[in-house]
Amino acid sequence: MILPLLLVLVLHDGLARDATAATAAPRDVRMETLVESDLRDDQVESVRSRGDDPTCDRGGTTLQLNACAFEDLAKEETRMQRYLDLALEQAADSDIRSREYGEPTRQVELLTAAQTAWAAYAELRCEAREDQVQGGTIRTIVLVGCEIDATRQRTHEIWADHLTYPDSTPPMLPEPVLTVSEEQEGVAQQQQSADLALNTQYTATMNGLLPPARLLLRDAQRAWITFRDQQCRYESSGFRAESTCVARLTTERTRELRRLAQ
Template identity: 25%
Template sequence: MQLRKVLFSVGCSAATVVSFSEIAIAINYNTFSGFLTAQQPNCSKPITDRELRICSQLHYDRENSKLNRVYNQLQQQLPNNRKQQLIESQKLWIAFRDAHCDFRRSRVAGGTADPIIYYGCLAQLTKLRASELTGYTQNQIPVPISPNLEIPDRKLNQIYQQLMGKIEPKYQDKLRLVHRAWIPFRDANCEFESSQAGTSREFCRVRMTEQQGDRLTELGEMFF
């Protein structure tokens, strides 16, 4: 989705805050990054499955480090009430990210492509989240395409129902988890954004619903 960007003036007071633990932002298991770095192949041209697995994990680790940096930078700009909103939004984003990537890998679970797809998905969503938070630090908010929530919400529901109708029952519960994790993340993030940027919650929900529709469309194309 090509989104134009508009600059919103945001008044943020400086405050001394306690940094949200990077462990909570990062994925909740050890990545053995030091071990992987020591054995790092040429990730510009990975060939074997082993090289692809290592490079995909290293790529995710780099994106996660960038996210942690921009998250801490944004947090330092916020007063305490908005800091708590950001923390809640980030926790819910983690739950959504994990559910989304668990569904994305489900058709190859246990196979050689499993970690490649999984870490690739984590890296993709983490990069997008870092870009979103960077926009908040720079007072730049993407503009949605649709004029109101009804249009992307109807489209998202159609895409969701079509995908549910095509996938096997064993995958349907995972897709439901994705949708159930995304809704509270969207609402919490829009609560933060509206207080941070002075935009309406509707403005944010339209944009995020458009983005989720694109993600589900991509999932459908990958599955079929």
């Protein structure tokens, strides 16, 4: 079975590159074109002469809002590629196993073709959305917003079709219900609440201890912080990344400190 395996792996690598190419775009060049298209010629020359690059500010100018939109799109594309890469791995494994049973499948080929077709469709759909507001200052936001929505939807399709199981087995990756920016905003709020609860409980527990025990708890807390940071770096290094790792471990530590205070 070595030769068929090598052939499938070579096919997977080639098709995976095709699928990657279908979702990739020269964002830096395109951003410059779209951002500058929202300015008059004299404004473009003014920005260029100062060497200004718009930075994301969700309460700022049109250029700054455009920059935020491109950052959000880049996050969506990165997540979609992560889901697609894992889906292609699973498809390649399925193709190999099916050949062993004499009923060959074409999962890698079909998934790659579907991704290429989706990229072409999404581009035309979003260009049509932009064309509806041609001449307006919001056309960049409309175009990129459409691409953000389309990319998240495609990520969900990949997840549902290739990364879930028909039984109660947990999916290989979390369901992409929200956009990446929405998820990150939620995680940040969770972390802020978890940090506040931990600090409050740590202070209360320390106040109930004698001085020698306080020193031990201080050292233990510092060791826990090191563990938390290392554990979350580990969890974020693979496909099963846990975006809420810090908040989760912080909440667990708060419970431990609460039990110590009882």
